[in-house]
Amino acid sequence: MFLNDLYHSLDPIAFQLGPVVVRWYGIAYLAGFVLGGLMAWRIIRRWRLDISADALMNVVVGIALGIIVGGRLGYVVFYGAGYYLEHPLEVLAINQGGMSFHGGLVGAIVGGSIVCRTSRISIPTMIDVGVCVAPIGLFFGRCANFVNGELWGKPTDLPWGVMFETGGAVYRHPSQLYEALLEGVVLFLVLFALSRRVPPRPQGTFLGTFLACYGVFRFLVEFVRVPDKQLGYLLGGVITMGQILSLPLVVLGVAILVWAHARQRPQVGTVEG
Template structure:
């Protein structure tokens, strides 16, 4: 079990500075936003968009706030199982874990849209740019889940199985790394390859592709991932994660069809209105 040997040598705490404890999970979020900003900048240059470095920094900051707030509220709403109604003060206790991708996605769109409206920047284009960079946030985040020993998979006897301390001491699928690979690196490679075409593909192409692929990959991985204990399985073998991912696949297909029919070009800053 070579991967288990690697896991057992990992420490969720990256370093400490006096009373300050810095965990890999927090650094994963930071790395995700930084790398996403770099990717957005690179692709916007390739598409020859009228966006400055300050524009992109402002958008990334807006998205970051949206992701954190949306991911937490999404977890409270979809996975809280009524717990936070009885303990509302703990809603802000993000350091205890509990973040939802689906809530974070909504928060990212809302946060980014607020900044785009302020600076008169095309929201559909920023959504397309944003999902290319967001894949790195997913990659780093899932790797941090692995280091934390959380969100593990079902029992298995595969050569790369891992015995997580909180998982009953049995060998399990490292489903966090499956998600890091598929939802992070694979989707990034697909979107990056699509972004290299000139002129740029129509607005909505990248958002649609991202949502469709993420929904498919997440739905499939849920079959080897243990559902949240407070919810369990909802319908037979179907989990909450699968229920939330299927609409993403449908929405992604709709966006791809609309992008093909409308064929609206990628633009940066919107023209001033009279």
């Protein structure tokens, strides 16, 4: 059980300076934003878009704020199961965990779009650039979930099973790493390969691919991942909230791909006000 040994050798706290505690989860978010921003700049240059580095930085900040706010609100709405209605102040307790990808995705699009509109940057193009680098953040985030020993999977006797501290005395699927591989590595490679073509593929191609692939990957991993205990299984005891939220992403992704192919709108940088 080599992954089990690795898990038990890791500490969720990266380092501590007096009263300041820095966790790997926070570092994962920071690494995702920094590396994602750098990769987005490379894509912008490859596509020859008239977007400055300063403008991109502003968009990244808007996306980061949107992810944090949207991710938290998404978790409260979809996974809170009424808990936060009784404890409204804990909505702000982000340090206690609880972030939703689906809420974070909406928040990222809204936050980034607001900045794009004020900077006269093409929103569809920036969304395409953003989703090309989003798997970087997903990869680091899922690895941090593994270090934290959260969002683990069902019991397994496979050689890479892990006995998580909060999961009982059984070896479980490291579903966090399955997601890191599929949502992070595989999805990044697919989008990176698509982004290499110059002139770039039309607007919507990358968003559609991202949504469809993420929805499929997340739906499949949910079969070996234990659902949030406050919700359990839904719709006859076989479907999780994660699967319910992921199916519309697949449908929307395919629809956007069809639209992108039909309209053939070129990727552009700045637009007229």
